[in-house]
Each structure stands twice: as C-alpha cells, then as structure tokens.
Amino acid sequence: MVCVVLNVWRGRPRPRNLTTTQPPVPTDSARVCRVVVNEGKNLNTSTTMTTAKPAFDETQSCWSCGAPRPIHFCEACGKVQPPASVDYFTFFRLPRKLNLDVPALEKDFYDLSRKLHPDLNARAGGKDTGGKEQEKENEQEWSLQQSSQLNDAYRTLKDPIKRTQYLLQLEGVELEEQSKTATEQARSTGQLKKQIVPPDLLEEVFELNMQLEELRMHKKMGEDDPALIDEIGRQKLELEEKQEALLQELKTRWKMWDGMIQREHNGQPVSEEERRQERDKMVDILNRRNYIRNLVRDVSEVLEN
C-alpha cells in the first residue's frame, strides 16, 4: 500500500471537484483539508482489524481532512472512516457497564444507521478518475463494514442477556468452555465435579423430559392426553416465571458490577478477586437461565406439534 499525504489545499479555497461528490460538508470553512491519495487497491485496514480489542486510538485523524477522528465518520468533512477494531461498548462510546439506557442506544443506532448508510456513501462511477475513484470505492466499502459492525453492536447491546454474555466474553469468560474446564479440574483433583447446573434443576429437567417423551409417544399413536398436556403446560409456565426471576436476579448483579466499574473509573482500586466473584455470579445466573430457556423451547415444540 502506498499512501501519499499532500498538504496542497492548506489555506486555499477548496476546489469544486473535491466537494461535489462528498457527503454534506459542515460549514466550518476555516478547516483545512488534507488529501490522501491512495494508490493501492484498498486502504489497508488489517492492522486495526487483527488487533484483539484495543481501546480506540483517539489520536488518529481523519484520512481525508486530518481533523481529530471519531470512530465512525469525520465530524468535520463528513467522510466515513475505516472501521476500527473496537468492542461494541466503545463503538457506541459507552463505558463497560450493564445498566444501559436502551432508548438512548436506539436513538444513537438510528442516527448512525442513517449517516453510515452505504447508499449515502455510494457514488462511485462518476467522472472522477484515479485516486478519487478509489476513494469512493474505499468509502463505500468502509460504510458497508461500519454498518454491519453497527448492526452487530446494536443487536448485542440492546438485549440484556446478550449484553451480559458479551461483557463476560470481553472479561475473558469462555462460557462454552466452563464445563470442560470444571471436568478437567475434577479429574486432576479427584474431587466431584462442580456441577454447572444445580442438582434440583437437573432433577426437574429430567422429569419434565420424561413427560415430554411420554407426550410425544401419545401423539405419535394418535392418542390424546389432556391431563398430561395440562401438567406440562403448567410446568412450562413455572419455568417461564423462573426465567423472568433469573433476569431480575441478573439485573441486581448488574448494579454491583456497574458500581465496581464506577469505583474503578474514580481511581479506586478493584481487586481481581472482587472482579472474578462478580463475573462468576453472573455466569451462574446465565447458565441456569440458558438451561431453562432450552427446556422451554423443547416444551413449546412438543405442545405445538
């Protein structure tokens, strides 16, 4: 990739052909504009994409006009920026807290969706030649990438469960691996494995599955069993209530987590032990809830078919 930065327009009136194919330019006429002529196929974004989860580098400047660069597009010249590899909280400029103003998030989402819409940034095919044409292509590509990042970030953060799971993932919790890890621990210590799902819930799940199997058999034989259907329906309601109760329980953990993050933000030390404990409590709630959710899904399937 060859990237040449020319400071040719500094202090001069901006040439017309530069502005005609651009998104609306703010009226700040005093702002100088640097032109980046990109002679490569694409601006190489791999350096930012491959980095794990860095905080956004606020010192970066707009590729087009050099103004301090925000994450999504340039406030000064309106140009879409190459996607930065940031976590979803950073993408929306939010702290890593769990109590989130969802209506405000939604507003941000719609606002950014409009501004990042690929159609708005898709004006390739004009009379421009060379670098200009390439710039258009880049911008269109970036707005596509940014839009998809925006959609993923919004979908994840607006949902309370997904948001919590995502935060835990950022904190290094491998939800998929915990069962395996616990087994390995049990094996090496000779102790009984710490069960991820509590025993009483397992009993309940097992019994309900037995009943579901029975109901499936009845249905297969074309037999009706209203009493069993009633019983299973009643249990399904109970499970849904449990699911709701677990969500409330999770929300009380959010408060503890957010308080901890706030203290950290205020410069007070938070021990790794405290952090771990808060994480574990949320993981425990999520496990139970996911387990129940899967069961409710199975029950619904059997009842509806």
Next chain:
Amino acid sequence: MSYSDKVIDHYNNPRNVGSMDKSSADVGTGLVGAPECGDVMKLQIKVNRDTNIIEEAKFKTFGCGSAIASSSLATEWVKGKTVDEALAIKNMDIVKELSLPPVKIHCSVLAEDAIRAAIGDWKKKQESAKPVAATVAQ
C-alpha cells in the same frame, strides 16, 4: 456436519437404556447436564460390594445424537470394570471411539461427568452405610 457410523449405531440401537432403583445401596446415580446445549444425562451403575466391579449400567439421556451415543458407549465401557478402572475413562477416549467433531466434545465431557457422578454417589452411599453397619453389629 454428519455423524460417524458409530454414533449413528449407538443412536439407533442405544445399549443399556433404562433405570435402576436409585435408593438401592448398590446403585450409584449420576445426573448431569450441560448448559451449552440443555442436554441432561442420567447414568446408573450397580456395583458388586465385594469385588468393586460394576455389574450393571443403565442410562437415559435427553439430548443430541452425540450425547446419546456418548452415554450409551459409557455404559458399555464401565460394565465389567472396577470402580477405579471406570474412573480412568477420559472424555477424549469417547471422542476418539465415536470420532466426535470439536463442537460435540462437550457431549463426551458430559458422559465422563456422568460416570464420575454415579461413582461418587455410590461411594457416598458406601461411606454412610458403614456407621449403620457398625451399629447393627453391636
């Protein structure tokens, strides 16, 4: 993803499906579940008190084909083994035997857990039975 022939065989002809009296002193019951997929697996063993050999094993699993195959295989393997030999069964042995793909490794983990849990339950019964036996003897 397709199941291996061995998984399909165990799925279609599961060995040792059923249950035993869980209150019996010779029977150990392991009930385990995986939050990843919502599977639940019950594995029971009947142990000969004098030889510590697992004479009978039963299972009942609600879950995917791999979970059913893993537990079916586990019951086959533990039968005839001593309790300590059965504890040496590792989930990766099951993975190899059934050619489970990486996404189904947790099914084999579950089967190993079930074996350990069943043996753990049986051991607990033996320990708590001792003082009772002593009282009876007096």
